[in-house]
Amino acid sequence: MLSKLLKYDLRTNLKIFLFIWPAILVFGLLERVALMAELPVKISAIFVNLTTVLFVLAVIAACVFALVISVIRFYSGLLRDEGYLMFTLPVRPWQLVLSKLLTAFLTLIVTGLVSFVSVGILFGGIRGLLPSIRTSLEQSFGGIINGWGIALLVLLVMVQVAVSVLQIYLSCSIGHLFRRKRILFAVLFYYAINVVLETVAVTSIIVLSNFEPFCRFLVQLYAGMSAPGMFNLFIGVMLALLAVLGIVYFFVTERILRRHLNLE
Template sequence: MFGKLCKYEFKSIARTLAPIYLAVIVISILNAFMGIGSLANGYYDGLMTGLSFGRGLLRLIQTVSVIAYFGVLVALSVLTLIIVIQRFYKGLLCDEGYLMFTLPVKPWQLVAAKGTVAFGMSLASAFTAFLSIFILVLGTVGPAKFFTALTDPQIWAAVNRGFAQVPSWPLLVFELMVVIIVSGLVKLYHMYFSMALGHLSNKHRVMMSVVAFIAISMLFSFINGLGMIVLSKVPAFQSFFRMIETMPDVQGMAFVLHTTFLGSIIYSAIQLAIFFFGTERILSKRLNLE
C-alpha cells in the first residue's frame, strides 16, 4: 500500500512539475545555441556578415534568453517548494484529509509517502537545474573544447593521484550522499511538523504554521550554538578543533571529514526522528480537519 501511496503522490506532483522541467531544458538549449557564448565563439559570424543589425540582434536575443533562463530557474525552485507544501497541507490537513485517512494505511505511512516523493521530486528539480547548467557550459565553451578537456589524460592522472592519496574516498562519497539525503529529509519534515503544529490552532492555522517553523528554527539554532560552546570545553573536541585548524596532511583531512559527516548524520537523524514522529503523533492523536 505504501508503494501505491507513493505512486499516486508522484503522479500528482509530476503533472505540475514536468512542464517546468521541460521549459528549463528547452530554454537552456536555446541559450546554448543563441545565447551565452555564441557571440564570443563566433557561431554566427557568417550570418552577421553584411548585416549592420546582426550583432545587435543576437545580443538582444542573448539578453532575452538569459532573462528567460533565470526566470524559469526561479520558477522551478519556487514551484517545487509550493507544491511540496501544498501536497502535504491540502492532502492531510484540509478537506482531502478526510479521504486520505479513510484509506487502510497507518498515519506514518501517509507521512512517509509524502516525504519520500517530495524529496525525490526535489532531487529531480535539482538534477534538472544542474543539467541546464551543463548545457549552458557546452554552449559557452563549445562541445569540442569541453569534451577535449574532459578526456585530457593529465586531468584524469591528477584525479587518480588524488584518489590514491585518500584510499577511503568511496566511504567519504557514501557518507556525503547520506548527509545530503538525511539533511534534505530534515528540511522537508521540519516544514511538515510546523504545519501539523500550526493546525492544532483553531484559528489562523497558516500563520501559526509559519510561527511554529520560525520558533523551531530558532530553538535548534540555540541548541547548535550551545552545543558548540559545550563541546569547545571538552578536551577531545578541543583536539579535534585544533586538527581542523592545522590540517596536517591528506589523511588528517580525511579523518576530519569522516568525523564531521558522521556527526552531521547522527544530529540530522535525531532531528528527522523528532519531526517525523512528532508529525505522525499529531496526525494520529490530535488531527482536526474542521
C-alpha cells in the same frame, strides 16, 4: 498500501512537472544557442541577456514551485477536507506522511537534476561540467576534499532537502492544532524551530569548546588524520545529526496526525 499511496502522489505531481521539467531543458538549450549563434554584436548581446534571465528565472521558479507544491500537497491532502478521505483509508498515519515525504523528495531531487542537466547543456555537456565542478570544489576547499568528500557533500544536500521538507510538515501539523489562524501559527512555529536549533547549536559549540576533555579528545582524534579525513568525518557527523533531526520531525508529525488531528 504504501506503494499505492506513493503511486497516487507521484502521478499527481507528474501531471504538473512533466511540463515544467522539459521547459527547463528548453531554456538551457536556448541559452546554448544564444551563446553559439553568430549574430551582430548588439543583437547577440540582447539575445544572450534575455535567454540568460529566462533561464535563471526558470530554474529558480521550478525549484521554488516544487517546494510549494510539496507543501500544498501535504497541507491539502492531510490537513484539509481531503484529509477526511485519506484518514479513512486502511493505512497508518506514518505511511501517509512517508508517501508525501518521498514524493516531495523525489520531485525536488529530479527538479535539481534537470536543472543540473540544463546547466550541462549550457556548458556543452555533462561530461565537461562534472570535472570542472570537482576541480572548483577541490580548489575552494584548499585541497581538503577528495572523491569521498564530494560524495558525502552530495548526500548531505539530499538529506538536508528531506529534513527541510519534514520541518515544514511538522510546522504545518503544529499550526493545525489551533482552531484559528493555522497558517500563521505554522509559519511562527517554523521560525521558532529554527531559533531553537540555532540556539542549541551555538550553546553546544560554546560549552564543548570550553570542555577540556572533549578538546583533548578532538586533538588526539585529528592528530593521526589527514585533512580530507577530517573533512569527511565532519560531514559524517553533520549527516548523523541531520538524520536524527529528521527522524524526530517525522515521528512528532506522525504522532500529531495520529492522536491530535483536527479536521474541523
